[in-house]
Amino acid sequence: MTTITLHHVSFEVQIKATCFKTRDKQLLFDVSGTFPPGLNVLMGPTGSGKTTLLDVMAGRADPKWVKGHVLVDGKRQPKNFRCLTGYVVQDDNIVMGTLTVKENIMFSANLRLPTSISSNKKEEKVLGIIQELGLQSCADTQVGSALKRGVSGGERKRTNIGMEMVVDPMVLFFDEPTTGLDASTAHSVMLLLHALSQKGRTIVCSVHQPRYSIFKLFSRLTLLFGGKMVYHGSNRSAVAYFEQYGFVCEQNNNPADFFLDVLQGVVPSNETEAQLLPDLYLESSLRKGLVQMITSYNTECKIFGLDRLRAADDSNRLIAAIRYVYLHNDNFKVKVLNGRALLNMSRDVRTFATQVFLHAILALIAGIIYLQLDTDMQSGIQNRVGAFFFITNNVVFSGNSAVDCLISDRPTFIHESSSGFYRVSAYFVCRVLFDAFLVRFLPTTIYVIIVYFLTGMQLDVTKFFVFYLTLLLTSTSAVSIAFFSASISSSFTIASTSCLLFTMLMMIFGGLLVNIDTLGSWLSWIQYISIFRYANNALFINELKGLEFCETDAGSNDTFCDSDLALEYLTNQGIAFETTWDLWQNQLALSCIAITMFVLTYIALRKVHKY
Numbered sequence: 001m002t003t004i005t006l007h008h009v010s011f012e013v014q015i016k017a018t019c020f021k022t023r024d025k026q027l028l029f030d031v032s033g034t035f036p037p038g039l040n041v042l043m044g045p046t047g048s049g050k051t052t053l054l055d056v057m058a059g060r061a062d063p064k065w066v067k068g069h070v071l072v073d074g075k076r077q078p079k080n081f082r083c084l085t086g087y088v089v090q091d092d093n094i095v096m097g098t099l100t101v102k103e104n105i106m107f108s109a110n111l112r113l114p115t116s117i118s119s120n121k122k123e124e125k126v127l128g129i130i131q132e133l134g135l136q137s138c139a140d141t142q143v144g145s146a147l148k149r150g151v152s153g154g155e156r157k158r159t160n161i162g163m164e165m166v167v168d169p170m171v172l173f174f175d176e177p178t179t180g181l182d183a184s185t186a187h188s189v190m191l192l193l194h195a196l197s198q199k200g201r202t203i204v205c206s207v208h209q210p211r212y213s214i215f216k217l218f219s220r221l222t223l224l225f226g227g228k229m230v231y232h233g234s235n236r237s238a239v240a241y242f243e244q245y246g247f248v249c250e251q252n253n254n255p256a257d258f259f260l261d262v263l264q265g266v267v268p269s270n271e272t273e274a275q276l277l278p279d280l281y282l283e284s285s286l287r288k289g290l291v292q293m294i295t296s297y298n299t300e301c302k303i304f305g306l307d308r309l310r311a312a313d314d315s316n317r318l319i320a321a322i323r324y325v326y327l328h329n330d331n332f333k334v335k336v337l338n339g340r341a342l343l344n345m346s347r348d349v350r351t352f353a354t355q356v357f358l359h360a361i362l363a364l365i366a367g368i369i370y371l372q373l374d375t376d377m378q379s380g381i382q383n384r385v386g387a388f389f390f391i392t393n394n395v396v397f398s399g400n401s402a403v404d405c406l407i408s409d410r411p412t413f414i415h416e417s418s419s420g421f422y423r424v425s426a427y428f429v430c431r432v433l434f435d436a437f438l439v440r441f442l443p444t445t446i447y448v449i450i451v452y453f454l455t456g457m458q459l460d461v462t463k464f465f466v467f468y469l470t471l472l473l474t475s476t477s478a479v480s481i482a483f484f485s486a487s488i489s490s491s492f493t494i495a496s497t498s499c500l501l502f503t504m505l506m507m508i509f510g511g512l513l514v515n516i517d518t519l520g521s522w523l524s525w526i527q528y529i530s531i532f533r534y535a536n537n538a539l540f541i542n543e544l545k546g547l548e549f550c551e552t553d554a555g556s557n558d559t560f561c562d563s564d565l566a567l568e569y570l571t572n573q574g575i576a577f578e579t580t581w582d583l584w585q586n587q588l589a590l591s592c593i594a595i596t597m598f599v600l601t602y603i604a605l606r607k608v609h610k611y
């Protein structure tokens with residue numbers, strides 16, 4: 001049994017006042033209350049602060065801006081409170097649509113329960129939750145998405161709840177669990193919350209405008225208006241509380257509608273103005289009694305002094321809790337995450353097939369345009385330069401599409417990492433292994449095979465594999481740049497534009513579009529971070545070395561061949577080619593760019609705001 005108490009809690013955020021200035025905006029004002037086991041409901045008009053209060057209670061609001069105390073069973077909220085409680089967000093999109101109901105809950109169990117619990121035990125637990133939530137009939141049905149029909153809205157919400165229940169939380173937070181559901185589904189979801197609360201759990205949920213059959217289920221009601229409390233207590237006493245200020249609820253009116261009407265000034269009172277209700281509540285005997293009760297409750301717990309609260313942080317309980325969440329094997333988490341990504345890909349094979357198909361088409365276009373390149377002195381080198389420019393562009397711009405992987409995954413990543421599913425490192429390793437290597441490997445291989453043989457490059461095994469490796473590294477570097485752009489912004493437009501800008505810059509300094517020697521040193525250094533430069537240089541050296549270009553004299557019909565022509569071209573371009581190092585330094589540079597960008601991505605992901 002867990003009780004949450006709030007002591008004079010206020011919360012602010014910083015918002016932009018002008019381009020250069022920020023100002024503080026207060027969202028919650030001196031909120032005190034107690035939330036014991038049972039169904040505790042937050043109500044209020046839109047923008048009244050329900051979600052904000054829920055976030056503060058759940059430890060999901062930035063503690064830097066929280067004033068006052070949020071205590072859990074009289075102790076200061078542990079830092080990893082988020083990992084020990086369940087938080088069912090309003091948006092059910094964090095439930096993966098391609099997975100079945102059971103697979104989604106199993107995924108949560110695999111990541112959030114200690115590895116010491118066997119797979120069989122985890123499955124038993126998941127089946128128990130499925131039964132408790134009444135999901136047996138759709139356990140093996142894919143959840144579905146906006147584009148592909150799956151389970152119903154209510155079943156989806158229950159799956160979301162099930163994913164939170166695997167850690168057996170004594171406290172569950174719900175942000176507007178009935179939003180978007182029809183009346184009977186909303187009722188059945190609230191019945192479920194009521195049933196969960198009857199088992200000794202503390203449920204705190206925000207609800208917009210419940211009908212009477214739902215309102216009856218609440219044990220405690222908190223009414224908010226403009227970030228201030230207007231009422232906090234039993235839902236049965238609420239109507240009488242408002243009557244003392246002249247707001248009368250008509251006999252057949254739904255109290256929930258009545259309260260919202262009062263707060264929005266729809267219900268008139270001869271004695272009081274609705275705007276004064278927060279101040280009246282502050283002065284009310286109801287609130288004074290409550291504050292006294294909370295203070296004595298926490299004094300009983302003997303930890304009301306701040307020093308003692310800090311001491312509570314170091315208690316064994318907290319240390320045990322932290323271990324409970326993070327003692328797991330990171331390798332195991334990467335395996336589970338990769339398993340989910342693979343399952344997701346196998347169920348939505350069209351996306352991957354489209355990638356393969358697009359690469360094949362691009363390779364065919366390149367192959368047809370530069371079909372069986374000749375070794376004519378006039379056109380041989382020119383066409384090869386064009387072909388390499390086209391090929392590297394194809395590979396780099398395809399790699400840039402990886403922006404979408406991180407951006408579309410961002411809400412799920414924030415929810416799951418802040419709920420203790422995994423550490424940032426496990427997520428990062430999974431994304432790199434999956435999106436940068438696994439998913440790119442087959443399309444790039446197909447691209448290389450088609451383009452290499454259609455364009456008729458030198459038939460030499462070593463040269464083929466150098467070509468292949470160079471393009472694989474080029475693709476990985478392009479993905480790393482896309483990942484970095486996506487990790488520093490939550491907006492797809494900003495991320496893809498910055499990725500494109502960076503790529504264009506690298507392309508200009510790739511050595512083909514502008515003579516770098518004519519640029520000042522303050523600009524020419526950009527060539528050293530250009531993946532186009534390293535990719536093109538490696539492809540040129542690999543293909544042009546050892547190639548003889550010939551010309552037939554129209555008059556005499558004699559053929560002259562020049563084995564130095566290609567080398568002259570490389571020299572004119574400033575490309576060193578004599579030693580093995582001259583070739584391999586390019587692959588090394590591509591690898592260094594990829595590693596640097598991946599490291600920066602990891603740092604940026606760690607800095608993603610979890611609140």
Ligand SMILES: Nc1ncnc2c1ncn2[C@@H]1O[C@H](COP(=O)(O)OP(=O)(O)OP(=O)(O)O)[C@@H](O)[C@H]1O
Nearest residue numbers: 013015025027044045046047048049050051052053
């Ligand atoms: N990060 C933020 N920056 C600026 N203002 C914010 C921020 N978060 C919330 N607000 C503002 O605080 C107020 C309360 O928001 P909150 O989402 O808690 O309300 P709510 O009662 O849950 O609303 P709804 O019922 O529409 O979901 C709103 O006016 C909102 O615009």
